[in-house]
Amino acid sequence: MGAIGEAGSRSSEIRKNIELSVKQQHTTTTHNVDRKALESVQNFLIVAQIPPVTIERVIHEAALAIYRTFSFKEVAIGLKSETDGRYRYEEFLGLSKPAEQALRKLSYSLEEFYSLSDYPSIWLSEFTELCIVEENPLLDFEKDTYDKETFLSRPRKSPDEFLEGDYLDISMYNEQDELIGWIELSKPIFSKMPSIQTINRIEVFASVLSILIQKTLLTRK
Numbered sequence: 135m136g137a138i139g140e141a142g143s144r145s146s147e148i149r150k151n152i153e154l155s156v157k158q159q160h161t162t163t164t165h166n167v168d169r170k171a172l173e174s175v176q177n178f179l180i181v182a183q184i185p186p187v188t189i190e191r192v193i194h195e196a197a198l199a200i201y202r203t204f205s206f207k208e209v210a211i212g213l214k215s216e217t218d219g220r221y222r223y224e225e226f227l228g229l230s231k232p233a234e235q236a237l238r239k240l241s242y243s244l245e246e247f248y249s250l251s252d253y254p255s256i257w258l259s260e261f262t263e264l265c266i267v268e269e270n271p272l273l274d275f276e277k278d279t280y281d282k283e284t285f286l287s288r289p290r291k292s293p294d295e296f297l298e299g300d301y302l303d304i305s306m307y308n309e310q311d312e313l314i315g316w317i318e319l320s321k322p323i324f325s326k327m328p329s330i331q332t333i334n335r336i337e338v339f340a341s342v343l344s345i346l347i348q349k350t351l352l353t354r355k
Contacts, residue, residue, distance in 0.1 A: 145268045148290060152266060153256050155293035156327050171335040174203040175342050182346060189213070189350050190224075196343045197227040200317065204328070204336055207321035210237065213347070214314050221247050221315070228321070244313060255303075258330070261337050267299030294327045296320075302328070304336055306344035314344060 178199040182192045193211045201209050211225040220241040226234045246252070253270060255263035268290070290297055301320040308314050317340055322328055328336075 148268050148293075149256060149266065151293035152264070152290075152327070156256075156258060156264070156330065167331075168335070171203060171338070174199050175339055178339075179342065179346070187350055187353070189347065192343070192346055192350055193225040196317075196339075197225050200319070200336070200339060201227050203339075204319070204332060205323040206319040207323065208319070210318040212316050212318065214312075215241075216351070219243075221313070223318075247313070247316075258302075258333055259337065261340065262302060262304050262333050264327075265301050265303065267297050270299065296322050296325050296327050302333070302336075304333075304340045306340050306347070308344070308348055314347060317343070 178195055182195040193213070197209045197211055200206070206228075208228040209226070210223050210229065212221055212223045214221050220243060222241045223237040226237070229237070253265060255265045255269075257263050298321070301318055304317040304319070305313055306315045306317070317336070319328075319336070
């Protein structure tokens with residue numbers, strides 16, 4: 135088997151192990167964790183709707199709430215542009231300035247955003263996809279978005295390890311099932327894959343954020 139074939143085989147095995155590890159987790163969280171997540175959503179709704187309400191403020195408060203509640207060191211939120219219909223990163227929390235500046239330059243069509251050839255992913259649910267670094271070689275315009283000192287510096291030691299270059303995308307849709315934006319999460323504390331329960335809680339948060347974004351856009355019009 136050639137080098138390319140061997141690399142593809144290793145990637146497939148890594149993908150299989152990660153998918154099984156994430157999906158087979160059992161509930162280990164407590165009622166207090168659920169209550170914390172619910173309180174976070176409630177507090178976000180209250181704070182984000184204090185006048186003046188703007189899209190910028192809504193997604194900023196959302197990023198803060200997610201950062202504080204779900205223990206990810208990096209949070210980014212992207213939205214569909216009302217001007218040209220392309221998808222761009224609009225809010226950042228925890229990222230380095232070079233990475234933020236690089237991400238602000240990116241834009242995607244709907245087809246590019248969901249391109250399996252450019253961005254292979256493991257779909258964990260209807261809304262959440264996990265992109266692992268072994269399957270996502272950086273495109274030229276993305277190379278400045280990662281920490282070069284740690285990127286691919288060591289192999290994955292276990293299926294539940296979350297590496298530099300791994301990320302979760304949680305999609306947000308409107309009532310017509312059109313993608314209006316996404317929440318991107320990386321660098322969880324302790325560098326461990328989030329549980330399915332945590333992902334479900336984040337999806338609830340994303341649904342609330344989606345509704346508030348649509349409400350704000352309608353009010354602005």
